[in-house]
Structures are given as structure tokens and as C-alpha cells.
Amino acid sequence: QLQLVESGGGLVQPGGSLRLSCVVSGFTLDYYAIGWFRQAPGKEREGVLCVTSSDGSPYYADSVKGRFTMSRDNAKNTIYLQMNNLKPEDTAAYYCAALPWGSTCSPGSSDYWGQGTQVTVSS
Numbered sequence: 001q002l003q004l005v006e007s008g009g010g011l012v013q014p015g016g017s018l019r020l021s022c023v024v025s026g027f028t029l030d031y032y033a034i035g036w037f038r039q040a041p042g043k044e045r046e047g048v049l050c051v052t053s054s055d056g057s058p059y060y061a062d063s064v065k066g067r068f069t070m071s072r073d074n075a076k077n078t079i080y081l082q083m084n085n086l087k088p089e090d091t092a093a094y095y096c097a098a099l100p101w102g103s104t105c106s107p108g109s110s111d112y113w114g115q116g117t118q119v120t121v122s123s
Contacts, residue, residue, distance in 0.1 A: 002026035002112050004096050009117030012086055020081040020117060022096030029072055033099040034079045036070065037107055038092035038119075045095070047105030049081065059105040063089070086121045093118050 008020040022034065035050030049070050050059045058070060069082045079096060094117050097110035 002098065004098060004112060004114035006094065006096050006114040006117040009094060009119045011120045011122065013123050014087060014121055016086050016121070017082070017084045018086065018119060020083070020094055020096075020119075022079040022081070022114060024077050024079070024096075024098065027098065029074055029077060029079070032112070033101050033103070034070075034072075035097050035099050035105050035110070036068075036079075036081045037095045037097060038090075039095070039116075040092040043092075045107045047107065048094070050099065050105035052099050052101055052103050052105065052109075054101060061105075083119070086119075088121045091119060091121050 003025045005023045006020060008018060012018050033052035036048045037045050038048050039045040048061050048064055049068050067085045071080045096114045098112040099110045103109035
């Protein structure tokens, strides 16, 4: 059974950092691409950072370029989202998703989602 579990969210002050984790099971990290998405209250879910191309080049939402990065630990079947210089507008529930290779960083590209972890940026 394919499963994704996020953790690492919390309350952080503007300018702070958080690292989210996404532990996957039921598949290897090479079988599916992984993307991070977020959804703020009253807004649609949006793609934040995805690596779905075969050359490994990432897609970043404009709002997170230069601040968010993604890494992986294959031995732990874990994908990380490092978020630096956080802003209040980054407040949202963050989700990881398994995507087909070659797909776009769009919520409609995936049928496999974690339960989400809340990130709140506030002073």
C-alpha cells in the first residue's frame, strides 16, 4: 500500500526556518517523483516544489525561489523540504505527493497524498 506521511510543521517567526519530512512506503523513491504542495485557508492547493523531470531539475513556485529546497535520503525513504526565510504568506498546510515522472507540478497530477502538516508563520 502506497503511503506518504509528513511531519515537521509548526509555528515559526518570520525569517525563521523549518524542515518538513515526507516518509514514503509502498514504493521506492525512484518509482515515483515527489512534489510538495500547500494549501492556505480559502485558497486552492498549489505546487511549491517538485522534481518530476528525468534530469532532476526542480520546479519552484516563484514565491519560494531562493528560500525552499528539497533533498532526499533514499536509505530512509524520506524526502525533505527545507524552508528558510519564512514569511507569513507561507502559512498553509503542506503536503507531499507522489507524482508520475514527467508530470507537471500540479495537484491534479497526483492520486497519492500525505495527510499534511501545518506551517504557521507569525510573530
